[in-house]
Amino acid sequence: MRRLPIYLLIDVSESMVGENIRMMQDGLEQLVRTLRTDPYALETAHLSIIAFAGKARTLTPLVELVQFYPPRLPIGSGTSLGVAMNHLMDEIERNVQRTTAEVKGDWRPIVFLMTDGKPTDDIEAALARWTQRFASRVSLVGIGVGRHASLAALQRFTETVISLETGEPADFKRFIDWISRSVSSQSRSVSMSREGGLSLAKFDDDIMKKIDDIAKATVVDEDFVIIAGKCQTTKLPYLIKYERFSAMFNVPGMKNPGTYHLVGVYPMERDYDDLSDTRALARTISTDKLIGMPGCPHCGNRFGMALCSCGQVMCVSGPGTATCPSCDLELEMEACDDDFDVGRARG
Ligand SMILES: [Zn+2]
Ligand SMILES: [Zn+2]
Known part of the structure; x- marks a missing residue:
């Protein structure tokens, strides 16, 4: 049977932490629920989930819908688009059957690439590989989620770039619904043995914009630290x-427009490090710009933002001795009213 491979390449960088990652997680469940009710999709569509931050990882290898269970989405540091695209191309090379003289291979794969940030790595090598060997046989839909997504980077990989300007769960549901309908319509199209183009569902103009004009696609300043x-x-x-x-x-x-307010503190699993970029943090912010100091979400220590001389932010219960969880240095903690600079994550 000829499969219709669908890849979801999902940016799970730190800016996704909190509500966004929850919406995406719910979205995956919604997507599978909907597609399972479609006989055409059930017959041909195969789904794979790849997450990327500083590094990329296949969470679910290409599998038919009846066997698909939505994976838990991890979070990592960095937005390595070049690494993610290379990982995707490796997966396609390994797992998508090409048509030869003897066998009819799989249908043209569709990739939905979702990112909410700017690439933090060099994309040129991946772009060259994509353009030479993949662009003509894989359909790529680039989706910029929110106002901080770099649509310009997406546009270098594909002509089909969509901007999703929403932070509302209801809008996000409609967006996932659009992906389901696009997969359904493509499944139907290949079931009737039509080769060729990508048939996306009609755009939901209220929440989605197709970007043709690069001038409109500027990246605004970050709203998050x-x-x-x-x-x-x-x-x-x-x-x-x-x-x-x-x-x-x-x-x-307002007096101090450069300040940021605490939204929340989120416990991460150990795999945060696996997906993170290991390069040193490039940017810092002074704590006098940050309003609200959280405790530790793991152990309940009262202070979640103590700083070791190695640059690691850590939790402490109060004044006294502490051990840095990163460099094992013994520290004498004392209360201090001075502001200090902390490293910002790569996002
Ligand atoms: Zn702790
Ligand atoms: Zn340390």
Whole structure:
């Protein structure tokens, strides 16, 4: 049987932490539920989920719908689009059957690539490989989620770039519904043995925009600051998320527009490190810009933002001795009112 391979390449960088990753997780469940009710999709569509942050990982290898269970989405540091595209191309090379003189291979694969940020790696080598060997036989739909997505980078890989400007769960559901309908319509099209083009479902204009004009696709300043900490007690990572004040409330004449308010602190699993970029943090932010200090979500230590001289943010219970979970240095913690600079995660 000829399969219709569908790849979801999902950006799970730190900016996705909290509500976004939950929406995406629910979205995967919704997608599978919907597609399983479609006899055409059930017959031909095969689904694979690849997550990427600083590194890329196949969470679910290409599998038919009846056997597909939505994986738990991890979080990592960085947005390595080049690494992700290379990983995808390796997967396609390994797992998609090409048509030869003897065998009819799989149908043309469709890739839905979702990202909410800017690439933090060099994409040129991956782009050259894609253009030479994949662009003509794989349909790629680039989806920029939110206002910080770099549509320009997506546009270098594909002409089909969509901007999804939403943070609302209801809108996100409609977007997932659009993916389901696109997969359904493509399944139907190949079931009637029609080769060739990609038949996406009609765009939902309220929440999606097809980007043709690069001038409109500018990346705005970031509204979030993410700090990666490590629990002294459990050595597990956690993420502290702040949102720019003006992004939440539009207060005219506000005194300090450069400040960020605490949104939440999120415990991460050990696989956060597996998907993260190991390069040193490039940017810092002064704590006087950050309003609200969280505790540790793993062990309940009261202070989630103590800083070791190695640069690691860690949790402490209060003044006294502490051990850095990263470099094992013994530290004498004392209360301090001075502001200090902490490294920002790559996002
Ligand atoms: Zn802790
Ligand atoms: Zn340290």
